[in-house]
Amino acid sequence: MKPYFDRGGCTIYLGECLEVLPLLDGVGAVITDPPYSSGGAFRGDRTRSTVAKYVQTGTVAYRPEFAGDSRDQRAYLAWCSLWMLAARNASVEGAPIACFTDWRQLPVTTDAIQSAGWTWRGVAVWSKKYGRVNSAGFSAACEFLPFGSNGPAQERDDYPGGHISCSPESGDDKLHIAQKPLTVMGWACRIAPIGATILDPFMGSGSTLLAARLNGRKSIGIEVDERYCEIAAKRLGQEVFAFEEIP
Amino acid sequence: MKPYFDRGGCTIYLGECLEVLPLLDGVGAVITDPPYSSGGAFRGDRTRSTVAKYVQTGTVAYRPEFAGDSRDQRAYLAWCSLWMLAARNASVEGAPIACFTDWRQLPVTTDAIQSAGWTWRGVAVWSKKYGRVNSAGFSAACEFLPFGSNGPAQERDDYPGGHISCSPESGDDKLHIAQKPLTVMGWACRIAPIGATILDPFMGSGSTLLAARLNGRKSIGIEVDERYCEIAAKRLGQEVFAFEEIP
């Protein structure tokens, strides 16, 4: 399959992840931020378009809607199990997986990790310094990063800490509604060995690939929406003037 | 039923929580830190005594075993559902529940909250600044506080934030292997309205009751082990010389 973009150790495929994943192998880590299919307690809330259901702060440019964000919990479990299994089949033994999620989908995500045959090994946390106020309990100040490994984990003495505190992305620099700060993605990328290939099956605007590059890891991104492939390719191309292989 | 201790708005019952809970009513919030039944990937590790399975190196003071920490996941779900239901029956409408857990039991705990008829509303996080090293991924730096409410939540504009960072308890002041810092319990107690009665069905050394008192809430603790009732009563008695009702 011909990549949409392939330079400096960063590769982008345009397509459905369930169709692209079976073509890959040698993946050293899976790090991703899939559509949460969250955003409301009721089905009617969940199935609204992503632009409508997530509040867009500030005077930002229009961001395209993103696909695959309207599954109910049962379907979300089945779907996550499928792509996680396909991703595991593409991964080397001992490879880690780390998958962002919010509180609502956290139990389903840990179930899916295990359903797909990964060994679940913990839940790391990104706290946002300030969270959405909540009139019904503690504010929603954290996102969660359940993680695991493909069989016995690689033994290392420099795994990152299980908690990071960082303000969320905002303003005009934000290219995707659910975009994570590079600081957060860089922290997540350090779960992968240096030089390994990090796979992100839900690339979006490409923050995972950019963070991988900045942290000395190779990367593969898959994205179903060509507008986001374009945005990500532009970001990656800008990152280095003379774009060279990662040493 | 005669309380083991009852002064200054703090009440302790000695007994099994499933036997004591049906006798209670008017509870304004449930805040607790039950035995996690965690501590290892293998059944053999989980079923070890709490003194053996939780590290206590060096010259620490001896801390008594605590009971009920060796259930498998199925039994843990069933048991949590039972006591959470009994606690809900003792609670006023709109009362919040918040129950500490570790990463391994988090999905089971949110299932239990919902099985028992509480409305699950989120997951708050205590990050410990440093966590135990992990040779297989991110360090275990956080404990989790899933929370919910008994029906529609009480609307308030002063709910606490969903994240707190605080070092764990240590040294001779730590009376229970799993003792939480007063800072953390105080934060948790602020989920309850001022003046409400906070129920902790797994009192241990009484940190919840002490934090409730220090934050202007009344409290009820249940504990199955008389040694811990004694320790908690002593701590609560010391807190105020002339022990008066909470204003």
Place this chain on the structure above:
DNA sequence: GCCGAGAATGAATCCATCC
């Protein structure tokens, strides 16, 4: 009282060994 060095600590995990 302040500072730095060294010791202590931890709601673990994994493997080897013994029954």
Place this chain on the structure above:
DNA sequence: AGGATGGATTCATTCTCGG
């Protein structure tokens, strides 16, 4: 085979103590 037990390993942060 499988359950129970012993014990090595791990390091950022906190604690202790002397100067």
